[in-house]
Amino acid sequence: MTCRVLSASHYLQPVRDGDALPPLDQALKQICREHFRRTDRFIKLALLGSARCAAGHGLKTDCGIYLGTGFGPVASNVAAQEEMLRDAQLPKPFDFVNTLGVSAGFHVAKNLGLTSQNLCISRRGASLMAVLTAAFTDMELGLVGQALVGVVEEVTLPLDEHRLRRGLAADTAVAEGSHWLLLEAGGDAGRTLHLQRFWEFPVLEAELGSRRRAADRLCLARSMEEAATGKLQRRFPDTYSGDLAGAFHDNLEAAWVAEFAAGGSPGSLFLADGGHKRGFSLLHLGA
């Protein structure tokens, strides 16, 4: 299925050892319709990215929210566990409520006046493809006319604990991110997004071989099966490494796609993911 990309927003901010987390409140004040109290960083990141993406676009009433995340609102979970297990107190109500991933989507919906679907979906490091697949499925079935698709990953301090939770080496540079696409079903005007699913790897490889032009960027998702990644790297030696800010979060693929779409880059982008038992997906962000 093909849909139109109405807009994109891309926030990727490295957090270095010794740094405080980058301030968000001023940016939120400029872009959000109201001031949301008792929100955590995960919610703020979702609000910032979604509001920037939707700015200037009249959203349809049947616009669904599809929020993907590998790790979700960790800071609120940390706060709740410290309150309970270290301090022997009941968790503060807003810390507890904010432990739920769906709370971020609630605030996004409230800020943008949306009342359609509000889904929070995770597939660890392949969460972008999960939320895009869900959004495309609903658009194909005519259940939503537009989809606001985002991926959010937060950083928690101290960074050594953040790295431990994610199984990262002690010197890994880390980043937080909020990457969003506003999609509309149907039409082929402007920038388009096309998602195909294949059960056989050779079909994916052939599709890429026939459709990709030399100038097109080819990204291989880090969650793609190793053997398939190896074969595609041998066939297409110029695959994109995606080192956008020299820093890591769990769903950088979302950053690759949103940055490309938001930046108005010429040419098009392909993103391949999957495995021989789970099937393969090929995303094509057209010019």
Next chain:
Amino acid sequence: MREAYIRGVGLSCALGMDAEQCVSAMLRGGAGPTVLRLDGFAEPPMLQYYRIPDGAELFDARRFENLLPPVVRAAVTQAGLTADEISALPVFVGSSCFTVGLAESGYRMALAQRSPSAMPMPVCDYDYPARLVQQALGCEGETWAYNTACTASANALLAALRMLQIGAYRHALVVGAELANRTTLAGFSGLQVLADVARPFDAERKGLVLGEGIGAVLLSVEPGPAEAMRLIGGACNCDTYSVPTANPDGRSTAAALRQALAEVHLSPEEIRGIKAHGTSSTTGDQAEAAGMHQVFTTVPPVSVLKPYVGHTLGACGVNELVLYAGALARGLLPATPGFETPDPGLRIHPLRQSVSAPDGRYLLSHFGFGGSNTVLILEKPA
């Protein structure tokens, strides 16, 4: 629109350790919750809780890996899938706890040992339940983790149905997983929304009684050898009235009901019964009741299953579907224990005794934190 056949089910909840046993126990009236003292707090909360009768220590971090495999094996075995079909099986999980209990256990142990490296949330992995399922079944299909609070596994069911409808899969395993953990129990205690008895839609209702449960449903586009219930459609929407509850005026719950009916081209008069969400909270039941009255001229027979198993939060969509479909398969609409005094402000009267269930379509409602409203439609074939 193409329907999905419920080819296999599994369930562990307060009613028992397998689905048939649970349905039988429910139709006999259930056993009720037990008292739980939540130690480790300056003022330990006492609460009623519906726990799985597995004999293990309630907060034992290994319970997930002990309890999940038998439930999903039961669903897949009943479905009679081939080895090839199992190996590519996609797994949809809905939960609101995921690895929270596991993380609490690790942090608590480190604090008890006075470890200088004690770290809150040492584990954080939404994929953990799906990975356990894959290990138990030997499957390697796609995984989906839905984190939409109390509607999580209902949304997982809806998502799986939609993927089957567009032809992405032939079969899908949907799991609802919620096990006891301190964050949930202490968090709800702190919100002051818990009660000693679940009394859905009752004038004397005081709040929720929580429970735990793991359920599994194997959906397929192929009917299989046995007569199967069908999941035929549903809808979900978002109500931004407040994070903890839908608007008590019922507008958004009514919209979800109407959307679900419209998706499968049904009129309200064609619905034979409703499995209501019925948390027994003041405003939650108000929002749900108002929504039903806006859609139905005469509200069909209502059953609420939380008085049997507690509110199993993210797992309630799958768990209550297994119980309700099991009762329908036996030709019965289940009664609602705890409902005694009708609330004139609600005008919803859940069944006090089980009654005969005709063939036809049934609604299953789920409403959760984050403004998430999800309605499923089930068909009992003639």
